[in-house]
Amino acid sequence: MLLLHLYSKLLSGSKxxxxxxxxxxxxxxxxxxxxxxxxxxxxxxxYPKSSSRTHHLAFASMHTxxxxxxxxxxxxxxxxxxxxxxxxxxxxxxAILMQGFANREAVVSTISSRKATFYSRSRSTLxxxxxxxNNFINIHDVFLDCDRDSIIYLGKPDGPTCHTGAETCxxxxxxxxxxxxxxxxxxxxxxxxxxxxxxxxQRKAELAEEDNxxxxxxxxxxxxxxxxxxKIREEANELCQTLENNEDKSRTASEMADVLYHAMVLLALKxxxxxxxxxxLRKRFSQSGVEEKRSRATKNSVEN
Amino acid sequence: MLLLHLYSKLLSGSKxxxxxxxxxxxxxxxxxxxxxxxxxxxxxxxYPKSSSRTHHLAFASMHTxxxxxxxxxxxxxxxxxxxxxxxxxxxxxxAILMQGFANREAVVSTISSRKATFYSRSRSTLxxxxxxxNNFINIHDVFLDCDRDSIIYLGKPDGPTCHTGAETCxxxxxxxxxxxxxxxxxxxxxxxxxxxxxxxxQRKAELAEEDNxxxxxxxxxxxxxxxxxxKIREEANELCQTLENNEDKSRTASEMADVLYHAMVLLALKxxxxxxxxxxLRKRFSQSGVEEKRSRATKNSVEN
Numbered sequence: 131m132l133l134l135h136l137y138s139k140l141l142s143g144s145k146x147x148x149x150x151x152x153x154x155x156x157x158x159x160x161x162x163x164x165x166x167x168x169x170x171x172x173x174x175x176x177y178p179k180s181s182s183r184t185h186h187l188a189f190a191s192m193h194t195x196x197x198x199x200x201x202x203x204x205x206x207x208x209x210x211x212x213x214x215x216x217x218x219x220x221x222x223x224x225a226i227l228m229q230g231f232a233n234r235e236a237v238v239s240t241i242s243s244r245k246a247t248f249y250s251r252s253r254s255t256l257x258x259x260x261x262x263x264n265n266f267i268n269i270h271d272v273f274l275d276c277d278r279d280s281i282i283y284l285g286k287p288d289g290p291t292c293h294t295g296a297e298t299c300x301x302x303x304x305x306x307x308x309x310x311x312x313x314x315x316x317x318x319x320x321x322x323x324x325x326x327x328x329x330x331x332q333r334k335a336e337l338a339e340e341d342n343x344x345x346x347x348x349x350x351x352x353x354x355x356x357x358x359x360x361k362i363r364e365e366a367n368e369l370c371q372t373l374e375n376n377e378d379k380s381r382t383a384s385e386m387a388d389v390l391y392h393a394m395v396l397l398a399l400k401x402x403x404x405x406x407x408x409x410x411l412r413k414r415f416s417q418s419g420v421e422e423k424r425s426r427a428t429k430n431s432v433e434n
Numbered sequence: 435m436l437l438l439h440l441y442s443k444l445l446s447g448s449k450x451x452x453x454x455x456x457x458x459x460x461x462x463x464x465x466x467x468x469x470x471x472x473x474x475x476x477x478x479x480x481y482p483k484s485s486s487r488t489h490h491l492a493f494a495s496m497h498t499x500x501x502x503x504x505x506x507x508x509x510x511x512x513x514x515x516x517x518x519x520x521x522x523x524x525x526x527x528x529a530i531l532m533q534g535f536a537n538r539e540a541v542v543s544t545i546s547s548r549k550a551t552f553y554s555r556s557r558s559t560l561x562x563x564x565x566x567x568n569n570f571i572n573i574h575d576v577f578l579d580c581d582r583d584s585i586i587y588l589g590k591p592d593g594p595t596c597h598t599g600a601e602t603c604x605x606x607x608x609x610x611x612x613x614x615x616x617x618x619x620x621x622x623x624x625x626x627x628x629x630x631x632x633x634x635x636q637r638k639a640e641l642a643e644e645d646n647x648x649x650x651x652x653x654x655x656x657x658x659x660x661x662x663x664x665k666i667r668e669e670a671n672e673l674c675q676t677l678e679n680n681e682d683k684s685r686t687a688s689e690m691a692d693v694l695y696h697a698m699v700l701l702a703l704k705x706x707x708x709x710x711x712x713x714x715l716r717k718r719f720s721q722s723g724v725e726e727k728r729s730r731a732t733k734n735s736v737e738n
């Protein structure tokens with residue numbers, strides 16, 4: 131990891147150039163003090179065309195000269211084209227951003243540049259997501275599955291991932307399609323927390339529309355700060371009471387759901403996304419216990 | 435959707451048999467009133483061995499007799515083996531549970547049975563996740579990506595998804611591996627909320643260990659209900675104040691992070707998982723606005 135960090139630092143000198151082009155050859159040489167960058171050559175299409183277009187095995191034999199990286203790459207079960215599935219996932223929300231394929235070079239590039247990099251089967255080139263759009267996916271961690279033929283790129287996207295401008299590439303709901311509902315482009319694959327966020331956001335948008343019906347509870351909260359804040363304080367109190375009064379687990383889950391929902395209505399009013407909150411939490415807690423303690427101590431001394 | 439529901443209902447009669455075996459042929463006939471199940475034959479390996487072992491095109495030409503389903507299947511960009519990537523994701527947590535491949539039959543089986551179903555390339559058979567372990571992945575929605583060659587099975591797992599007993603198949607962190615840390619089996623690919631949950635849970639486990647150092651803030655909260663509850667109430671109040679005093683967005687995000695963190699310490703004390711809370715929210719809100727309004731009205735009348 132330290133070596134990769136050093137390598138990343140070496141790369142950062144040519145960051146602007148690096149950001150707009152993909153590494154085509156990554157040769158790492160181990161020296162006494164760490165890695166040295168050498169023989170890095172760039173191509174605007176990321177891969178030397180002459181060899182790649184006729185090369186259907188996606189550089190399955192590429193080696194990095196670093197035994198640890200080689201050992202990692204050798205451990206991956208590449209398919210008959212030298213590829214493994216690579217899934218990019220938002221580190222904060224868990225949204226699956228896109229899925230592509232990676233060859234050995236794509237994995238090396240991803241872990242050294244910390245930008246999600248894939249092998250394009252249609253163009254037979256290595257490509258870094260964002261090299262055209264600038265919407266890079268900044269890698270926080272990389273995971274292999276139990277079979278070692280599938281990879282998660284866990285990262286933070288700089289902007290929408292899909293080439294259509296959608297946040298993720300998954301916006302075509304099959305059940306709606308079969309039900310002949312207007313579907314495409316309208317409904318991202320959202321997990322529970324973000325489906326609720328989307329519902330609240332929709333209610334907020336509907337406030338401008340004329341509606342003679344009785345407003346939903348969400349709309350009433352959106353229209354009445356005093357009611358909303360009194361509910362947040364009330365639900366937080368009720369959550370605490372489940373501990374203080376030794377109430378059962380299902381009651382705790384239900385009260386926590388109430389706290390979350392009402393707090394999320396406040397977030398919607400303030401135009402704050404759940405993702406922003408989770409980013410704060412990640413930055414606060416993705417530290418060692420010692421650091422956490424230190425930052426907490428500082429925070430407490432400020433508070434007290 | 436209604437038709438698929440009817441089809442599911444028809445299937446539910448043979449649920450026990452269905453749960454332990456995969457559908458090998460799914461032929462749907464459209465009748466005036468909807469779908470009728472017919473020609474459903476089962477095999478203990480899910481696929482007729484005689485044909486499958488020699489059949490490398492994974493039933494690319496299979497049709498269902500339902501034009502809507504056929505149209506959906508025809509719209510998917512199957513690879514040269516008749517497959518598309520299928521990613522199973524936990525509908526509540528967003529965790530990527532596993533990744534496999536689907537052929538036409540696997541998709542039909544998934545949307546009709548509402549159990550995540552794949553095509554095993556190694557065994558050349560259709561297989562429903564859970565057919566051996568009973569840890570099915572119960573499908574809530576299915577999404578296609580923009581290229582229509584990648585599928586998300588958004589579902590709720592009955593139990594651990596990985597054959598190793600791990601919650602998901604992704605527990606091998608690449609950076610730790612390169613750093614020669616003890617990695618395998620120890621670290622799931624967790625997004626921010628669940629990484630924090632895991633940290634809190636670790637602190638709770640450490641309470642039993644002897645420790646002469648100054649306890650972390652998390653540990654102090656875990657050891658002192660009164661302190662914890664006073665912090666939860668205080669942070670909820672501060673969150674409200676960001677609305678009441680028109681404070682800036684970053685302050686709201688920070689206060690919401692405080693609310694979440696402290697509330698999650700309480701959840702840990704009560705052995706309630708964030709996933710349980712999100713399940714409550716999903717069940718409460720995955721309804722139409724009308725139903726939401728009604729349930730809220732009922733809730734309010736109970737509360738008031």
